Amino acid sequence: MNVQELKRTANQVRKNIITAVYYAKAGHPGGSLSSAEIYTYLYMKEMNVDPADPGSPDRDRFVLSKGHTCPGLYGVMAERGFFDREELKTFRHVGSRLQGHPSMRMLPGIDMSTGSLGQGISCAVGIAAAAKVKGKSYRTYTLLGDGEIEEGQVWEAAMFASAKKLDNLCAIVDNNNLQIDGTLEEVNSPYPIDKKFEAFGFHVINVADGHDFDQLAAAFAEARTVKGQPTVIICKTTKGKGVSFMENNAGWHGKAPNEEEYKIAMADLERIGESL
Amino acid sequence: MSEVKKIATRDGYGSALVELGAENPNIVALDADLAGSTKSGMFKKAYPDRFFNCGIAEGNMMSIAAGLAAAGMIPFASSFAMFAVGRAYEQIRNSIGYPHLNVKICASHAGISVGEDGASHQCLEDIELMRGIPGMVVMCPADYIEAKACVRAAAEHDGPVYIRFGRSPVPVVFPEDYKFEIGKGNVLREGKDVSILTNGLCVASSLEAAEMLAKDGIDAEVINICTVKPLDEELVVKTAVKTGKVVTVEEHSIIGGLGSAVAECLSEKRPTRMYRIGVRDVFGESGPAGELLHKYMLDGEGVYKQVKEFVKG
Numbered sequence: 001m002n003v004q005e006l007k008r009t010a011n012q013v014r015k016n017i018i019t020a021v022y023y024a025k026a027g028h029p030g031g032s033l034s035s036a037e038i039y040t041y042l043y044m045k046e047m048n049v050d051p052a053d054p055g056s057p058d059r060d061r062f063v064l065s066k067g068h069t070c071p072g073l074y075g076v077m078a079e080r081g082f083f084d085r086e087e088l089k090t091f092r093h094v095g096s097r098l099q100g101h102p103s104m105r106m107l108p109g110i111d112m113s114t115g116s117l118g119q120g121i122s123c124a125v126g127i128a129a130a131a132k133v134k135g136k137s138y139r140t141y142t143l144l145g146d147g148e149i150e151e152g153q154v155w156e157a158a159m160f161a162s163a164k165k166l167d168n169l170c171a172i173v174d175n176n177n178l179q180i181d182g183t184l185e186e187v188n189s190p191y192p193i194d195k196k197f198e199a200f201g202f203h204v205i206n207v208a209d210g211h212d213f214d215q216l217a218a219a220f221a222e223a224r225t226v227k228g229q230p231t232v233i234i235c236k237t238t239k240g241k242g243v244s245f246m247e248n249n250a251g252w253h254g255k256a257p258n259e260e261e262y263k264i265a266m267a268d269l270e271r272i273g274e275s276l
Numbered sequence: 277m278s279e280v281k282k283i284a285t286r287d288g289y290g291s292a293l294v295e296l297g298a299e300n301p302n303i304v305a306l307d308a309d310l311a312g313s314t315k316s317g318m319f320k321k322a323y324p325d326r327f328f329n330c331g332i333a334e335g336n337m338m339s340i341a342a343g344l345a346a347a348g349m350i351p352f353a354s355s356f357a358m359f360a361v362g363r364a365y366e367q368i369r370n371s372i373g374y375p376h377l378n379v380k381i382c383a384s385h386a387g388i389s390v391g392e393d394g395a396s397h398q399c400l401e402d403i404e405l406m407r408g409i410p411g412m413v414v415m416c417p418a419d420y421i422e423a424k425a426c427v428r429a430a431a432e433h434d435g436p437v438y439i440r441f442g443r444s445p446v447p448v449v450f451p452e453d454y455k456f457e458i459g460k461g462n463v464l465r466e467g468k469d470v471s472i473l474t475n476g477l478c479v480a481s482s483l484e485a486a487e488m489l490a491k492d493g494i495d496a497e498v499i500n501i502c503t504v505k506p507l508d509e510e511l512v513v514k515t516a517v518k519t520g521k522v523v524t525v526e527e528h529s530i531i532g533g534l535g536s537a538v539a540e541c542l543s544e545k546r547p548t549r550m551y552r553i554g555v556r557d558v559f560g561e562s563g564p565a566g567e568l569l570h571k572y573m574l575d576g577e578g579v580y581k582q583v584k585e586f587v588k589g
Contacts, residue, residue, distance in 0.1 A: 057348065061347075063343075103374075103375070104346070104375050105375055105376060111346065112342070112343065112346055112371075112375070113370070113371075113374050113375040115370065116366060116367075116370040116371075119335075119339045119342075119367055119370060119371045120339075122335075122336045122338075122339030122340050122342075122343065122367075122371070123339050123340070123342050123343035123346065123371055124343060125336075125339075125340050125343060126339065126340035126341060126342060126343020126344040126345075126346070126347070126351075127343040127344070127346055127347045128343075129328065129340065129343070129344060130304075130343070130344045130347030130348065130349050131347065133304060133325065133326060133349065134347075134348075134349075153333075153335050153336055153339070153367075156330075156331075156333035156335065156336035157336050157339070157340070159331070159333070160328075160330055160331070160333070160336060160340065163331075164328070
């Protein structure tokens with residue numbers, strides 16, 4: 001998949017996010033949209049996963065530590081062929097495999113049930129540690145929110161990952177600078193994020209534009225070369241990216257669009273799609 | 277009285293874990309800087325490459341254990357009950373319980389028999405917390421032999437398990453060839469006047485109490501309910517029908533533990549007069565284990581007095 005195809009896929013993932021959240025009348029579009037390129041790069045380029053064999057012991061693993069942004073994960077899984085796009089409309093409905101936060105027991109392809117912030121990275125650390133014990137070469141990826149890293153457990157996990165030299169672990173921080181109650185600085189600033197991870201023994205890669213596939217490609221390639229320590233890729237992103245009225249608006253952290261807003265959002269994404 | 281062999285249940289945990297480690301390469305152990313005390317250190321010594329010391333970070337340890345299980349390992353995670361279950365409750369609930377992962381939470385230093393460390397370290401609510409998590413098996417072994425059997429059964433069981441171990445040496449009540457099964461209680465003493473349902477170190481106290489009651493003409497049936505969940509409801513109802521009076525005895529709060537489990541079962545299936553012996557909604561305190569068990573009436577004499585009063589009343 002070339003960069004142009006990745007861009008088109010990310011735009012389709014954004015449409016999938018809006019569709020899922022609109023039909024659910026609930027969900028978290030803002031942080032899903034900000035991670036659309038990250039999800040797309042991971043599932044279309046970076047990770048060794050097979051929708052036909054989602055439980056393969058040698059597959060790469062992905063743990064969505066910021067579980068509430070699963071509309072983005074479901075959005076890319078549909079594009080990767082784990083299930084049909086149509087199923088996105090069942091998101092958050094009774095009986096759906098697409099739970100409000102990911103459930104590994106309900107949806108094949110989900111490597112860990114998450115939703116409670118701070119726990120996913122620890123689970124990813126456990127999965128990475130298991131690879132070391134069993135001598136397996138799979139890599140483990142985990143995506144965190146920048147607000148999520150206010151949870152102390154994230155730093156417990158980071159301390160362990162570097163102490164045990166888990167170079168098969170790649171954490172990604174979606175740094176869209178907004179959380180429910182406002183900007184990170186307004187709530188309880190975790191900055192400087194890079195210096196903190198560096199102090200915890202991580203190889204740190206700053207990505208100036210987390211929506212740029214060339215920058216993402218370079219970052220993930222660099223992460224693979226790191227030995228003896230875990231890597232974190234900190235991506236500057238825009239919350240709500242791609243939907244005009246959601247961009248940089250904390251109000252769209254966890255709210256669904258109404259019918260009129262849905263139409264505007266889809267038209268925005270349609271226009272972006274035509275330009276690609 | 278002849279000298280009874282005494283050994284702590286946590287020692288049973290350590291030795292069983294070492295045995296299992298030799299049999300199954302997927303077994304790994306985690307601790308939070310208490311490996312010497314919980315006895316997971318015995319596993320660490322035997323299999324250093326399969327042991328993870330997480331440092332003083334219990335919540336992180338539980339989620340890491342979940343990740344290890346998701347990748348096909350069988351993790352045994354240990355700390356003191358207060359921190360394993362109290363500190364890390366939400367990690368156990370969401371990272372282990374909700375995805376029904378194959379993690380064995382093996383907590384030592386439960387109950388007031390922790391002794392001198394006092395109330396901050398005497399977890400009396402662990403059974404209550406673990407029992408509420410769907411799919412969690414909850415066990416409280418009575419002695420070294422049963423502790424080893426529980427650990428072996430936990431390794432064979434597919435799903436999350438909580439096992440509660442104690443710090444203090446307790447009498448060995450089971451024979452070497454004891455056959456243990458998850459979810460099955462066992463009658464240790466037949467009786468017709470009152471049923472004493474118990475587990476953990478209170479099994480020894482209850483057996484002692486039953487002998488004292490016998491001298492007063494009260495014929496007590498003593499039943500070991502090591503598995504609090506799933507509860508052996510058939511046996512609980514059977515003994516309730518037989519004696520018509522049920523007492524539970526546990527080194528745990530009377531709220532939420534074995535007493536509650538039995539009360540829930542009987543109130544639905546066979547309403548029966550009941551009394552719950554345990555720690556009566558208070559925190560513990562510092563002191564030697566034996567003196568505390570006496571003060572909180574969980575030794576043989578304390579159980580005897582309370583059961584006798586209940587039977588007479």
